[in-house]
Amino acid sequence: MRAPDLLGRRLLFFTGKGGVGKSTVAAATALLAADHGRRVLVVEVDAKGSIAERFEADAVGFTPREVHPGVFVLSMDTEASLKEYLKLNLRVPIVGRIGPLGKALEFVATAAPGVKEVLTIGKVCWEVRESIEGRADWDLVVVDAAATGHVIAQLGAPDAIREMVSVGPVRAQTEWMTDLLVDPAVTALNVVATPEEMPVAETIELVERAREELDVPFGAVIVNRVLPELFTHADEAAFEAFHEPAPEAVLREAAGAGVSAVLDGARLAVSLRRTRAVHLSWLRESVDLPMLYVPYLFSRSHGLRETRMVAEALGEELGL
Numbered sequence: 211m212r213a214p215d216l217l218g219r220r221l222l223f224f225t226g227k228g229g230v231g232k233s234t235v236a237a238a239t240a241l242l243a244a245d246h247g248r249r250v251l252v253v254e255v256d257a258k259g260s261i262a263e264r265f266e267a268d269a270v271g272f273t274p275r276e277v278h279p280g281v282f283v284l285s286m287d288t289e290a291s292l293k294e295y296l297k298l299n300l301r302v303p304i305v306g307r308i309g310p311l312g313k314a315l316e317f318v319a320t321a322a323p324g325v326k327e328v329l330t331i332g333k334v335c336w337e338v339r340e341s342i343e344g345r346a347d348w349d350l351v352v353v354d355a356a357a358t359g360h361v362i363a364q365l366g367a368p369d370a371i372r373e374m375v376s377v378g379p380v381r382a383q384t385e386w387m388t389d390l391l392v393d394p395a396v397t398a399l400n401v402v403a404t405p406e407e408m409p410v411a412e413t414i415e416l417v418e419r420a421r422e423e424l425d426v427p428f429g430a431v432i433v434n435r436v437l438p439e440l441f442t443h444a445d446e447a448a449f450e451a452f453h454e455p456a457p458e459a460v461l462r463e464a465a466g467a468g469v470s471a472v473l474d475g476a477r478l479a480v481s482l483r484r485t486r487a488v489h490l491s492w493l494r495e496s497v498d499l500p501m502l503y504v505p506y507l508f509s510r511s512h513g514l515r516e517t518r519m520v521a522e523a524l525g526e527e528l529g530l
Contacts, residue, residue: 213528214430214500217243219398221338221390222429223353225361226402227412231434231520234512235402235504236354237264238520244280245521246530248349253334255355255364257285266513278514282348284337286330327367328384335387338396358401358416365391365399365426391426398429403493405433405486414496430500431493432524437486437506502527 216222222239226232233254240250251274254261259269262285267277274282334353340346356364363370368384368391391397399420403413413431420426451457494501504523509516 212500213502214398216398216400216429216528217246217248217350217530219350219396219429220342220348221334221351221353221397223355223361223365223397223399223426224402224432225355225358225399225416227409228357230402230404230409231504232357232402233258233260233354234264234517234520235400235432235434235524236352237261237517238524240281240350240352241265241278241517242521242525242528242530243350243352244278245525248280249347250281250350250352251337251348252281252283252352252354253337254283254285255330255353257287259285261285261354263512264514264517286333327364328370328387331364331367331391332383332387335390338390339386342396358412361399361416362419362423365420365424388425394427397427399424399426400429400432402432402434404435405437405489405493407489410489410493413493417497417499428499430502431497432502432504433490433493434504434520435506436490436503 216239222236224232224236224239226235236252240252243250252261254270261283262268262270262277265277265281265283267275267283270277270283270285272284272287274284277283334351337346337348338351341348341351355361368387401413401416403409417428417431420428452461502524504520504527507516507519509519
């Protein structure tokens, strides 16, 4: 299947099961876009500060801050988003914290699902619309979105609000949000997975649910931490032969005691690769979407170096 033109969109969402590298892939996509001359805003929905860490920068707040040339990061804050909404749409000036109003928001959000989420999606869509209409400088908005269990509610929030409100400014505002979210020339929902049973199962379930419940177009499934095929079947046979007592003794004498650990590692690498290949096949057969592959990085670093390596891998997959 042909690689998607992700960098040709204006709004990219990244979701995935916790622990699969969703934030790293979102940061790497932003870095890749910046390397190709785009001015990128990354919106971190859960406000953990992990996106800034991927660029070895200090934590950011609701005001976008440049963490790398061409890459700006914004950390979502529900109260700040509400204050901005009231100021921009209702012309209500608010200074300082909104205190009781914030508590009222929490109550309404609980009583009417979708209210809190729409503040997040509304902020994202507002930044995109401002850029399209020339009032903001972003060429691309990248969203480190909610995990697979919550992203459907997040992306479906404008529709949920519109079903509750039949007329008025709130309905009109959710309509333009929906128009942006469903436009395949603007938006793409991307799912990050790893070649393991649970992440693959959650990805398949998410794709099925999103197709049933949302009209948001998909971009790609990014499979992270793909182990390379280090050995062919013929190589495997040779390594197994080296495990025999006599050949292994010769190798230990020539190369040292670590030979046994190397041979065991080779056997494990083959086993893991073959096991994960089964899950990859299941994923390919179950979702009719482009798939991009990011290799396993044998690195403990979660800073700019890792982000750069993932960006380069994505660039190769996208043919850039």
